[in-house]
Amino acid sequence: MRADVGVIEALAYDVLPPREVGDEQIAGQRVRQLHHIPILIGLSHFISLIACFLSGDRIDNMAGLGLIATLVGVDILAFAMVSIGGRIGIPPHMSTRLLTIYVAFCAAAWTYFAANMFSAAHSHELVVTAAVVGGGVIAMAIAAITAPPIAIIMGLSAATTTMALAYSDAVVAGICIMALVVSAYATAFSRTSIATARRRLILDSEAHQALRFVNEFEASGRGWFWETDSSGTLSYVSRQLAEDFDCDPADLLGRKFTDLLSVDSQPGEELRDERTLGFHLSARFPFSDVVVRAASDEDVLWSVSGNPIFSENGRFLGFRGIGADLTEQRRNEQEISRLARFDSLTGLPNRAMMRQTLEEALRNAARRKRGCTLFLIDLDRFKNVNDTLGHPVGDQLLRQVADRFSRTLGNHGQVGRLGGDEFIAVLPGVVETGFIERLATLMIEQASQAYQIEGHRVTIGASIGIAMADPQRACADSLTRNADLALYAAKAAGRGKHCFFEPSMHSEASDRQRLETDLRFALEQNELSLHFQPIVRAASEDLCGFEALIRWDHPTRGRVSPDLFISVAEECGLIGKLGDYVIEEAIRQAAEWPDHVRVAINLSPIQFNDPKLVEKVATLLQTHEVRADRIELEITEGVFLADNEATDDTFARLKNIGVRLALDDFGTGYSSLGYLKTAPFDKIKIDQSFVRGASHPKSRNSAIIRAIVALADSLGMDTTAEGVETHDDLNLIRELGCSQIQGYIFGKPSPAEDCADMIERDSVLPQGHRSVREPRHRLMRRGLVSIGGEQVEIRLRNISAMGALIECAKPVAPGTQLTLDIIGTGPVVGTVRWSQAGRFGIQFDAQFDLTRLAPPRRQMTGATHSFSAPFYVGEKESA
Structure with missing residues (x-):
């Protein structure tokens, strides 16, 4: 206006x-x-x-x-x-x-x-x-x-x-x-x-507006106003100030302002603040943000500011100012300080605090020359808990895991949380390998025990990477990097393990990173392909279907193992895209085959938990006009990490569209048999670890297979035995009553165009060796042998306890008995079982001790043994 x-x-x-x-x-x-x-x-x-x-x-x-x-x-x-x-x-x-x-x-x-x-x-x-x-x-x-x-x-x-x-x-x-x-x-x-x-x-409007602002400011609780006369007596106080003394504002009027306040007695600050406030009040100077403590029963802190008031002729009228309650702010500052050092969910030290702990431990290790050990811990299958049961259950799980780790570690070190499902433990001065190994094993066992959360029984695991510091040269960054590489190796070894850092892990990590990059490129450029392995009826050897298996022929690496690149896909988040490709290609291929040929497709737990899985499968079946019961989805026990409504709903929706469901790798998981009561499976697939060597007289696998077949029959389910490679195992599987058989004896995975002959014949003949041969030594050994009175130099390969493959320039007839002089080992007597140009197979007359070939190697903690493929006694080894 x-x-x-x-x-x-x-x-x-x-x-x-x-x-x-x-x-x-x-x-x-x-x-x-x-x-x-x-x-x-x-x-x-x-x-x-x-x-x-x-x-x-x-x-x-x-x-x-x-x-x-x-x-x-x-x-x-x-x-x-x-x-x-x-x-x-x-x-x-x-x-x-x-x-x-x-x-x-x-x-x-x-x-x-x-x-x-x-x-x-x-x-x-x-x-x-x-x-x-x-x-x-x-x-x-x-x-x-x-x-x-x-x-x-x-x-x-x-x-x-x-x-x-x-x-x-x-x-x-x-x-x-x-x-x-x-x-x-x-x-x-x-x-x-x-x-x-x-x-x-x-002026009235401005005055009313100012009054509204004052009232709103006082009502908000962010501060209050005060005023005194020339003698320091209060002439106005806000209600909020009076409430701190449990009285009305009128009860405070007439009292000295300084009677309500006492200077904050922080160490080293009392005299300074008292002198500051007293000087300004007596000198009639303005003051700002002086911290005072209220003269009340409760511990209340205020920040007080004031300005002197003078009349037009310069006469002092008193002080007028504002105050703010600092009590809650101080509490918040303390909480912020605590949160800056501790994890808000578990109460454990956080990343920054553990970094300080590690650096201090390394400094002490350098002074005391005793070393230090670092654990990096990653929870296995924790993401599935969040995906299936939700983040609140995941949070409770993390709290329980933190409690178990703290109790297990005790006074030996400090455990903290890095974030997500990652934990860290610092063990100052602990360098004894045996003790560290026992402690890591105990922590994994504690983490792997079942949890009860909101009526759910949850089971997870843990992997630990261990790095031991050199007290003279170690730094926090390098030790953490080494422990991370060791953790990576532990997870690659199958999870649920601990692994010590080794220098070779640096090159392995770099190689894995390059493999991840190549896999992304392969998915974009369609370099992956599907191979199909036949599944045969045990009784008639008729073809009943194929299992779709992903393959990757790398331009420079050659054929990359699925176990390797699938694990990489799971870790870098590509498993969903990879799984979608397999489902689409398998259903498309099924559309080109006769209606009686089924196609089995493997689903990872991550794919199964995808809310759009059922919609994707239904759309592809309709697009390619494939009958739903021709598609068999193979699911591992990983989907039963925790029973919940989402899992049951996915099962029900898949059965509603008509696809078949198979439980893959049965017997190797971590779930109980309770899920078989409700999960609508049509088939149980017996893992190859039970099938291979089942015909051996000392093996108990036949009893396990018999029990699984009986269980499946009682539930109205088919059974498929995986990994059948020998005729002895094939005959045993038939005797035990398995419905279907899958393995190299009926064919290796091959491209779709190579399956046409099997589909046309509608039957598959078993091909392979009679029995399994013993483990063999891969390294080549040189030796001498007398053939026709002449000493001939030979090379021995694939050496087992019962025989070996011999590379020899002179021909030898089957049935010839020879004495081999293996350099560094001594003479071995055997009989030639087969012979061809440049090589022959020999069967030893007595069992050969493989430890004679080389001195025993020191076994590194967390490392895994690798065994060569079987050696078949009396059978011809292919070139």
Whole structure:
């Protein structure tokens, strides 16, 4: 709102509608200032009425009395209108308009009265009449001095009346000049009063706004206000300040401000703060953010600021200021400090704190020359818990894991959480390998025990990477990197293991990183392909289907093992894209084969937990027009990490679209048999670890297979034995009653175009060796042999306890008995079982001790043994 008022605006302000905010309020105030106008005019009319009575018969008739009586009635109506106009809803500008009309009517009546009623009067009577009329007009002018429109009407009335009474020109001119002066004064007065009223409204608005801000600030709890007089006595306090003392603000008024406060007694700060606050109060200087403690029973801290107040002549009036409660802020700062060092979920030291712990342990190790050990721990299958049961269950699981690790480690070291499902443990001064190994094994065992969370039985595992510091050269970064590489190796070895760092792991990690990059490129460039391994009915050897297996022929690496690149895909998040490719290609290929040929597709737990899995399978079946029961989805026990509604729902939806479900790698997982009661499986696949060598007399695998077959039969499920490679195992599997057989004996995985002959014949003949041969030694050994009286140099390969493959330049007939002189080992006697150009196979007469070939190697903790493929006694080894 602007405060300035122009002349035109002042003239029309009272009779036009308000145009700015606040003008209506000002107009209402101005109308109330005009309430006396009907009273003054009515008083002049009453005096005129008395004058008429005094003139007696000098008046021509009674019309004058009637006119004056009418004016008195109009005066009464006008007074009533201005008195109750606001209450009945008449706007201020309308009230002013009505008053102006009222004044104009009165002025016209006086002019008429002066011109006609006393036209025949004597001169002395005219003087009385002029005095009465002039007095009324002057009274109206004085009454309307605050309203320019009414003042103008009054001036016109005075001039008209004077001319009607036939006064001289000088008198008329004087009256007109007087009317102009009064109108000008009324206009100037209105300009001043309206501007003043506007400025007052602006100030009132600002004051109310400031008061609202003060009230809102006090109500928000973010601070409070205080004020003292010149003697330091409180003259105003906010309610929030009084609430800290459990009293009303009035109870604090009159008390010394310093009686409510005591300086914060932080060590080393008390004298400084006391001197600061006391100096400013006594010197009447402003102060800011002085920390004080309230003189109350509770531990309350305030931050107080104040400014001295002086009058215009410089007299000190007191202090005025604000305060804020720092109690909660101090608590938050302490909590922030704690969170900066500890994990909010588990309460264990966080990454930054463990970094400090490790660096301190290494410094102590350097001084004491004792070394230090670092564990990096990763929880196996934890992501499946979050995906299947949700993050709240995952959080509770992490708390329980943290408790187990802390109890297991005890006083031997400090365990912390890096984030997610990763933990770390620092063992200062612990370097004894045997103890470290036992401790790591115990931590893995503790983490692998089942958890009960919200009615769910959850089972996970843990892998640990171990790095031992050289007290002279180790640093935190290198030790952490080494432990991380060891952890990676432990996870690659099958998880649930611990592994010590070895220097060769650096090159392995780099190679794995390159493999991940190559896999991404292979997926983008469609370098992957599907091979299919036949599945045969055990009784008739008829072909019943194929299992789709992913293969990768790398441009430079050659054939990459699926175990290697699938694990890489799981770790880098490519397993979903890889699985989608396998499902789509397998269903597309199934559409090209006869309807009786089924195709089995492996699903990882991550794929199974994909909410869009069922939709993807249904869409592909419809797109390629493949009957649903021709597709068999093989699922491992990993999906039963925790029973939940999402798992059951996925099973139900898959069965609703008609696909078959097979439980893969049965017997090797970590779940109980309880899921077989509800999971709608059509088939159980017996893992090859039970099948291979089952025909050996000392093997217990046949009993396990028999039990699995009996279980499947009782549940109405088929059984497939995986990994059948020899005729002995094939005959045993048939005797034990397995429904189907899969293995190298019926064919290796091959491209789809190579499967056409098997599909056309609709049967597969078993091919392979009779029995399994013993483990063999891969390294080549040199030796000598006497053939026809001549010493011939030979090379021995694939050496087993029962025989070996011999590379020899001279031909040897089968059945020949030879004595081999293996260099560094000694003579071995055997019989030639088969022979071809440049090589022959020999069977030893007595069992050969493989440990004679080389001294025993030191076994590294966490390392795994690798065994060569079987060696078949009496059978021809292919070139």
